[in-house]
Every structure is written in structure tokens, then in C-alpha cells.
Amino acid sequence: MSTLTALRAAADRIERRTPAHRDRSVDGLRALALLAVPTGHWLLGGFTLDADGGLHNASPLSSFGGLAPASWVLQMLGIFFLVGGYASVLSFRRRTGSTGAWLKGRVVRLGRPVLGVTAVWALAAPVLYAAGVPEATLRTGATLVVQPLWFVGVYVVVTALTPYCVRAAHRLGGWAAAPLIASVAVVDLLRYGPLADSVPSWLSVLNVLPGWLFAYQLGVSWGERRIGRRGAWLLLAGGAVLFAALLVAFHYPASMVGVPGAARTNSHPPSLLVLALASAQSGAAILLRDRLARLLERPALWAPVVVVNLCAMTILCWHQSALLAAAVPASFVGGVAGLTTAPDSLGWILARVAWMPVFAALLALITRYARRFEAAPAPGTRRAKAVRRAVAGVLAAGFAVFALGLA
Template sequence: MRDRSTRVPVRDALRIAAHRIDAATPAGRDRAVDALRALAILGVVLGHWLVTALVADGGALRTASPLHFMPRLAPISWVFQTLAVFFLVGGRTATGSLASARARGITYGRWLRSRVARLFGPVAAVVVLWTVAACCLLLGGADAGTVHTLVKLALSPLWFLLVFVVLTAATPLLTRLNPLWPLAVVLHVDLIRFGLGGPSWLGWTNLAAGWLVPYTLGAAWTRGELEGRRAGWVLLAGGAAATAGLVVWAGYPASMVGVPGAAVSNLDPPTLAAVTFGLAQCGLALVLREPLRRALRRPLAWAAVAVVNLSAMTIFLWHQTALMATTATGLLAGRLPGLHTVPDGPSWVAARLVWLPVFALALAVCRSAFRIHEQGPRRPRGRRSRVVAVHRSGRARVEAADRA
């Protein structure tokens, strides 16, 4: 019979685990970096869940966006399009990690393999599953257009990871690059495209140059050039003013995400407005560093951030699958408001907000099923109390988050 003295309420177990994670964290770790990464990931997830609709049209599914029918909702994209912050943090961690590796005598090749290898497992899992799912759907007689829509939506996060891997590989060349250089490239590409009637394909140059701007800002952060609060306020004010000017006077879209049917997308590929908006976001992130550091002195807050970072890639890669799984399951009950209906009014928005916890639950299931590809297999343990198990996993959680 199990000893009741070893049983501890869940709330106390979580508190003890949080203190263990807090104690296992190196004293010099900048917790604000992890918090910004977690916020960036969660911003992308919530943004997609709010502005992506799968409309049931007969026997097929097609994508739609409430931003197409309700342009006044464009400010939603200002809050949840947080990719610039992720690239800022990516540049900060990659350049810091490279400097540390060099100090320990680790070669560039070994350093790069270790960083890229962390992405391979999660990416391979989502690609294999959706390849099998697409084949099964087509063989089962599913509409080809629907299958294309689903696969495109599920694999859309991979473009971001491809750019991220390329910039990571080029980190030794970027550690001293001034962010003004890639910003100048974006400016001239847009001038040629929109001002001089140049070819639209030229815009794809901005796919690398646009995200180089926050990435090299992260490198400048590593060099200690952005430590003062003034740098953050300058970036925030200057980026916000430039973005407002481009939207009001230069005709750039107000939405910072792509809108189906729009003539120009700020994100596909990135435009000058998206990059200046990213500068404002990076500035805000730098301004928030100290408040975040103070908040994360609380063990429970820090443990939550550490857990998100531990599954960051799994959450990012599977959040669209969670949305689609919920949508497909819901079809069994018919066309449900906020899930299968056209996103053309406030009632759809209200209904979609109700669905967010369901999406989160589906994502939690995906995380439980596929996190092994990001974290590796768990070590076998004997039958011990929940508290002992949590205690022993505390340091492992922090170490895994540290490797992200």
C-alpha cells in the first residue's frame, strides 16, 4: 500500500518544482531573453489562431481571414506578429553561444551541428506525419484543394525555420554587421519594386535582409551596445513613427500579416513597413528587459517561462495542426460558428475567442505526443512520489531550456 505521507497536493508539488527549477538556473542567466522568446512564440500561435479561418465550403475547406472582411482589426496583427522579437533573441543567443563555444575551443562546425540538430527532430516529425496524412487523405478521396490547403497551413512555419537556420549558419559573418546595412537593402528593394515598377520577385531578397535587421540587433545586444534604456526607446519611437508614415503616406498595408486577396503583403515577403515595425517591437522588447527580469525572480513565473522554452519548437510547429484537428473534428457536428463559418463579422470574432481554449487543449495533446522529438526520451524512473520525480526533473528542464 502506498505511503500517504509521500502524497503532496498538486499545487504544493508545482510550487516545489518551480523552486527547484529556480535553484537550478545559473545565476548569470538573463531570464529576460527566455521570456522574450516565450512571448514571441505565444504571440505567433495566438495570432494564427485569431486570423486564420478554415471555412467549410461544400465538401472542401478553404482559408480565409477576418482581416479581409474587417480591416479595422488590423491592430490585432500589431500585437501578435512577433517574429522580429524571435529573430532578435535568436541573434542574441546565437552570437553569445558562438563566443562561448570559441572560448571553450569548440569548432564552428561542431557548434553549428549542435544548434541545427535541435531543430531536425521536431521538423522531421511534422513533415513525416503530414506526408503520411496527405497521402491517406488523397487515397481516401479527399478534395485535392482541401489537402493542399491543409498541408500548406501545417508546413507554413517551416519557411521561418529555414531562414533562421541560414542566419544561424552565417552567424560568424554577422557578429559585427551593422543593422543599417540590411535595412538599406530592404529600403532599396522596396523602392525598386513599388516606386520604379521593378519585378515582384525582387522582393524575396527581403526574406533574408528583412530578418537580418533584428538578428543583427541581437548581435549588437551581445556586444553590449544596447544595454541602456535609451536604445530601446529610440528604436521603439523611431520604428513606430516610420511604420505609421509608411502606412499613411506610402500606401503600405496596415496589417502586419498577410491577408488573402490583398494586392500587397507586409510579410510575404517582408516589406520596409514590416521591418520598421520590427524595429519598434525590438525596441519595446529592450525596454521591457528590466521589468521582465524583476518579474522572473518569482519561481513560479520563471518555471512557466522555462517550460514554454523547453517545448518552443514543438509548440511552434504543431499549433496549426491543433487548429486543423479541432476544425476537422468539429465538422462531425456540422458547420460551427467561429470554426467553419466565414469570418465576416463581430459574431465570428466572439465565437473564435470561445474556441481558443479548445485549440490550446489540442496543442497540449500534440505537445505531449511529439515533445520527445525536441527534448529526447525521458530517463526511466522507479516508483517514487510525484514530488521526488518533479524534483529530479527540475534541473533537466532548465538545462534543456538553456540549450534552446
């Protein structure tokens, strides 16, 4: 059997197993938003090599500000939180036990892959150091591995707020997200306005929860059927106008991701520009839902969406490891274009694009083995499970301490 025939057979098998009531458009949006994460990190992140062969983080955005619009396309966390809110409210409705039991189940499914990747790296780091990998490289790698995992912590918190989001959606419909965007606007005004010099730096942290809860609340309202096409058009148009105004009139940074050395950032914590983009993306997603659903009725398109959704947390947790799997060996060779050379030339950009299939292949290979962390643990005694969890927790905590520069 040829490879093409095998792929077609697999796609047909997935199609036959898909329930008729499955909302393909929501799964498609989740897969699209998820794949944007590694694509963005791989394209907009780079390294420099020091005299001792150590890798340090760098970004092509420092040299090529014109690449900032690429971050508008690749920053799709708004869509991810929108779909998360939509899926959560449907799951919340179908729960058979208590709210606490429902939340525990979702947290456990999110937590297993995080414990897996951090525990594996805690074991691998000493081995790599003994093999001659410089400490600078290990710290850079640890930072990259931990960097996407902040999302899981925030997602757990907003998921815990689902019952309250449902109540808000029932009372206010799509407008339930309005107080959240207003809150972020007030904090931005304080930290960037005339009083900025007298405002404490920690004030920006107040944007973290409302900034990411905004799109999640929109998803809950959408799942409760409180946002229709008129509301979607309002989100799209209003978000686009606000986005343009913030860039042109209020001089927000154009990049949606952090740029080394920049005085301001839109993403950590989220600024009003992030919410404007999330609003426009959410409106577009709701408007395109039916068209996307029809498109995904084709088995050849639906099958990869299913595979990506089944490996969602593995892709999120391990995609930076795939990048490091190529860059760390290259650092021993020296300056390898697109990997260990400074991202400050057009040649680097072209070389990095050429490396993208390699990163994807490495991620697919890693996923084949790391996918087990997403599955429920094998049967065993309660004591054995407790020991495994304790060991994984200690390893994960140790790696977090190292990655955050506390040790």
C-alpha cells in the same frame, strides 16, 4: 496532493534548478514571441466550407480591416530574431569546437522537429484520405502545417551568418543593422514606386534575407554590448516614427500578415513596415529587460517560461495541427461557429475566442508526445540512425511536395 499544490511544487523545483547566471529576461522575451505565433494564427486565420465538405483558408481581416492593429501586437518575429541573435552570439562565444561544429549542432536541433512533423503528416495524410477527409481539406491542412516552417529555413541561414554579424557588431555597433534596413527600403521603392510596372516580380525576394537578418543583427550587437539605453530609445522612437510614416504617408497595408485577395502584403517577403515594427519592438525589449528580469524572479511566472522554451520548436511546428484537430472533425458536422463558418461576422470572432482554450489544450496534448522530436535520438547503431534519417527525409520531402501543390 491538489493540482494547485502540485503546480507550486513544480514551479519551486524549476526555480531551484535554474542557474544563478540565467538571463531570465531573454528567455521571457523568447517565450512571449513564440506564444504570439499560435495566438496570431488561431485568431487571424479561419476556414470556409465548400459544398463537398472541404475546408479552405480564410481570414477575418478580409471582412474586418479594423482588426489590423491586432497583427501589430501579434507579429513578434522581430523579437524572436532579436533574442535569437542575442542567444546565438553568447553560444558562439562559449563554443569549444570549430564554427562548423557549432553551426551543425544548432541546425540539427532545429531540423529534428521539422522532420518529425512533416514525416508524421506524410504518414497521416493517406490514412485521413482513406477515412473520408476530402482532398481539399488535406491540401489546406498541409499548407497550414508547412506555413510556419519557412521560419526555420530563414533562421538557419541567419544563424550561419553569426560570425559575420559579430564582426559587423564590433566594427559598427548597433549601426551594423542600418545597411539591412536601407536595402529593404531600396527594394520597396523599386517595387512600389514610380518604376513598379517595369520591375520584375521576383525582385521582392531580395528582401527575405536582409528583412529577417535586421533584428537578428540587432540581437548580436545587443549581445556584444554595443547597444545601450540610448540606442534602445533610438530604435524605439525611430521605428515608431517610420512605422507611422509608412502607414499614413506611403499607404502601406495596415495588416502585418497576409490578407487573402489583397494586392500587397507586408510579410511575404518582409516590407519596410515589418522592419520598422521590429525596430520599435527591439528598442522596447532592450529598455524593459531589467524590469522583466525582476518580474520573472517569481517562480510562478518563471516556470511557464521555462516550459515554453523547452518546447519551443514543438509549439512552432505543431500549433497548426492543434487547430486542424478541432476543425477537421467539425467539418463533418457542418457549419460550426468559429471553426468552419466564414470569418465574416462579429459572432465568428466571439466564437473563435471561445475556441482558443480548446486549441491550447489540444496543443498541450500533442506536445506531450511530439516533444520527443526535439530530444536527441535514442542510442543505436550508425546504420540504424542513417536509415531513420533517410526514411524521415523521404517522408518529409513527399509531404512538402504535396503541401506546395506540386503533386
